[in-house]
Amino acid sequence: MVRTLLTPRMLGLHVLTAGVLVAFILLGRWQLGVFQDSGRPQAASDPAPVAVTALAPAGAQLTGPAVGRRVSAEGVYDAGSQLLVADRPPDVDVPGGNVARGGGYWVLTPLRLDDGTLMPVVRGWVARAADPAAVPEGRVTVSGRLRPQEGTDSVQRRPEGLPAGQVQTVSTGELLNLWDGAKVRTGYVVAQPPSGSLTQVKVSPPVVGGTLTWRNLAYAANWWIFAGFAVFMWFHFVRDGVRAERDHRKSPEIVLEG
Structure with missing residues (x-):
């Protein structure tokens, strides 16, 4: 299993997922900050x-x-x-x-x-x-x-x-x-x-007094939902890869007789 997780294909998936997670979390925090600033006195x-x-x-x-x-x-x-x-x-x-x-x-x-x-x-x-x-x-x-x-x-x-x-x-x-x-x-x-x-x-x-922009709070929630979906997709691909490797090892070898 560990060898499967460290294949070049899987390593690329890990890096891509980590980058997407960081980007989506930061975008959500940015939208949350905009929402909080909108409620402050101007x-x-x-x-x-x-x-x-x-x-x-x-x-x-x-x-x-x-x-x-x-x-x-x-x-x-x-x-x-x-x-x-x-x-x-x-x-x-x-x-x-x-x-x-x-x-x-x-x-x-x-x-x-x-x-x-x-x-x-x-x-x-x-x-x-x-x-x-x-x-x-x-x-x-x-x-x-x-x-x-x-x-x-x-x-x-x-x-x-x-x-x-x-x-x-x-x-x-x-x-x-x-x-x-x-x-x-x-x-x-x-x-x-x-x-x-x-x-x-x-x-x-x-x-x-400021006016809260609830739309930005919704945007923040959307970005964090996307981050959760990225984790789900990463888990889905990793699980499929591990299963495929396990099935490949269990399948009997076919010997061709001449």
């Missing part, structure tokens, strides 16, 4: 900036398409109402920091628009509360990305109370109380570029 289109007043209402929630959009706003900063958002890294997409790790602070300043409403603006990031965060004077134009307001429980609270002038979240309801009942627009703008010498707070562009 970067959405990033249209030109629009006025913040068109997307951030006062007294209403932001709509989904507005989150992450580039916006611009003109007005005057209210330096006297500036706040620090405690325990924050310089990245919007990272959860609230930790004092032991030196989370840092977002510098949150209200921008008074021409209609009298206030738009919260994260002008940048500082490592310590005592770091300088001078507010620009006069009329300014702010560009950045719009973010939704945070719930008061969206990050872990400190065990002790915060010092005056600091908040834990960018909550519109809380800001209404801290800013003397002024008309505050929903959400906040992360300034890009940052104001003055402040460190830039990173914020990602909007993303959309």
